[in-house]
Amino acid sequence: MTLDYLQQARPYSVYLQRQLDSQRLNLDLLQTWLSRPLSAEDFAAFAPWQEMIVARDEDSMSRQLRILRRHVMCQIMVRDLCHLAPLSEVTTSITLFADFAVNTALAYAEHHYEHMYGKPIGGFTGNEQHLTVVGMGKMGGYELNVSSDIDLIFVFPEAGDTDGKRSKSNVEFFTKVGQKIISLVGDITAEGQVFRVDMRLRPDGDAGALVLSESALERYLITQGREWERYAWIKGRVISPGQNDIASLVRPFVYRKYLDFDAYEGMRSLHSQIRQEVSKKGMQDNIKLGAGGIREVEFIAQVFQLIRGGQLRQLQRKDTQGTLGLLVELRILEAKTSEQLLAAYRFLRDTEHRLQYWDDQQTQTLPDSPEHQLVLAQSMGFDDYAGFQAVLQQHRDFVNQVFSQVLGDTPSNPDAEIATEYHSMWQDDANDEVMAERLQAHGFAAEPIIDRLNAIRQSSRYRHLSNTAHTRLNKLMPYLFAAAAETDDATKTVIRLIDFIDTIIRRSSYLALLHEKPEALKRLAHIIGNSQWLASYLSRHPILLDDLLGSQLQVKEFDWQASCKQLNANMIACHGDVEAQMDALRHYQHSQVFRLAVQDLDGLWTVEAISDELSALADCVLNTTLLQLWSGLKNTHTEVPQIGIIGYGKLGGKELGYASDLDIVFIYNDSHPDAAANYSRLIRRLTTWLSATTAAGGLYDVDLRLRPDGDAGQACVSVEAFRKYQLEKAWTWEHQSLTRARFVCGATEVATGFEEVRHTILTQQRDPLALQTEIIAMREKMLPTHPPREDSVKYARGGIVDVEFIVQYLILAHSHIFPQLTQNYGNIALLGIAADLGLIDLNLARNSQEAYRYYRKVQHLSNLKDNAKVEVNSTLLKHYEYVQQLWQCCFNSYR
Known part of the structure; x- marks a missing residue:
């Protein structure tokens, strides 16, 4: 069967033909490998790597890595060309091999130089130091192509010196280690090359140091990091073993705390530069960099990551395919759009690999010769090149269309002509009389608007705006008046719009959003013109502007179970970062409240239904918080907490309003001696999480006074203690409250116990x-x-x-x-x-x-x-x- 597969793939690769004809392949090994995907264990078993490291046998190490690469390459191309492997297997296999090759070279290099200079020791901690190797680009995302180069960055923890007789500074030591890695992996020998190594993504590129400390990396990112580097670091992944983790240094640089619509401009600029290079070099047939190519699919996914990744931790992932799928779950992309983008991406990447299989060259350019064109078409399952080209063009046209919608040049605003007549409303050289005439001519009440505009101009916030923000504000203001003029009360609406702009004036990316997306501005005018509460809500949470762009506001039939599952995933993605988790809860709750309020404003809900939805939202937040906090508590006595949350009042009766507080009581069913103490810790933390105000705002006011014995009572009681209190001590008003109480979330045993107590109390015969x-x-x-x-x-x-x-x-x-x-x-x-x-x-x-x-x-x-x-x-x-x-x-x- 192995020979059959090899012969089936042979016509599509002269590289494979050379290896077979020169008998440079171990066919017995390939017999085993071709039946399944490769793993790191396969690479480790290929040669006695540890013996070579200990013996410092660099020649053998270099040769065996290249021989291994030859077999890996042939295994991947044969399985791919014979339709045994999906794209994800191809890219993962070559990336796993790249990780293995680099880490094997790293182990060799560190051992080699430790033998000469001793172990590097941190000057501050006194700990032994190891090099952190970061894989960038496709390597970071497990998306390498088969003939790719690998983008690396070398970082070490801290300055210091080695402890050997011939001591070197840590930077000197790790520079030598880095150079050895590059040589072992990148040098071309008689056996070929493992990977071309590209170090240009490191700080300051070719002009920068080959290695740098973590503190130097942090300083660079804070003071000099550029927009394109944020894009590059999205895929940055530590590939070396050990405890070094630079995520906390890189994350704040890549992912902004607030929605970052400036990313549109940065990505457009980067794409424009690439397009110019493609045009200069006549690379229109380049399926990676040309219009509708691989890079545009990646840009579509990554611009959403840059904009929203600070709030939605799930988006802080490395792979393009997974990100496109997640964007559907998060309702950022339509499912059909995502599916077509994924189909295009896979087609383009499959084509890219077949171009590279041909002669093991790093190329993404379609062939010129008719013979090679036919081979390419047949390898992709087409009878002729014309058929292949037609499908390829369909995919590229669709990608380019979506790219233009999401990330293309700023579209001409359809309201530009209308806004022109309002341009005079925001002119620094106009006096109040002139402004009054202009406003009145357009149906506005002049005096309150002029007062508000003058107040903004005289404010320190306005005077200290950057040139970019000034420009964006000047462009936006005419559209503000135009949007307000279309509402029922233009004066009231424009004043609220001006007040809102005043709250976000220093976040110029929001100004850019409203200027670029006229539909969002019109929606904003409608919402805050009709609701002072929503106007205030948006002013407190301007991050919700993003919701004006998506389809979520139109989604009435909402799957709370799936949504809560997604929220829980986002919380888990915060990896224990408490501040990030608390903010994630708030962003989620604010977004859902905003969605419901806007729909309510449009008359889509009855009062009972909206209360049900707000109650379902509170249930979701409580359940997620309970699960997350318990998993994060130390020294707990059980994996699953045997505690439940009981809702009283409006929460219990599912009659919550937009600003309702939560009346809750905690009951547990757990005989462990540590149960009461652990659950009390949980409750203290939970009430803090719910009621504290963070940078993302507030969540809920929590009232625990309806628990047994009120403020004097324990934070939580057992089911049996709750029963005893209700039977023997509770007042009639407490039984009244119990009529509206319900189990919200937690352990099912507690739910059963509570319902039994509630039923017993309520069905007592009374005078x-x-x-x-x-x-x-x-x-x-x-x-x-x-x-x-x-x-x-x-x-x-x-x-x-x-x-x-x-x-x-x-x-x-x-x-x-x-x-x-x-x-x-x-x-x-x-x-x-x-x-x-x-x-x-x-x-x-x-x-x-x-x-x-x-x-x-x-x-x-x-x-x-x-x-x-x-x-x-x-x-x-x-x-x-x-x-x-x-x-x-x-x-x-x-x-």
């Missing part, structure tokens, strides 16, 4: 008159602090609180006969159940249901939209009257 008296008394206690005003739908006589108390009374009074009342269906549904059971009048129940629904809608819209003050009208008063009638029927009293 109806005594219950009425206690509930009325509890309601009366609220009046001094929350007087029953008609413009307060929550506390008015016949308002929200009264409906809730009525439902709680019905549950506590009748669940011993009708246990279905204990189901946490919400107040509206429970009123209907009570009516169906004959406990209250059907018409009064329906009227009260409508009243409660109306109250929540009024309350909700007064927060979301601009009518913060509730309008007291006949409809509202009628609803109050209905609920008061129901109250009288239940409690036999007027208040």
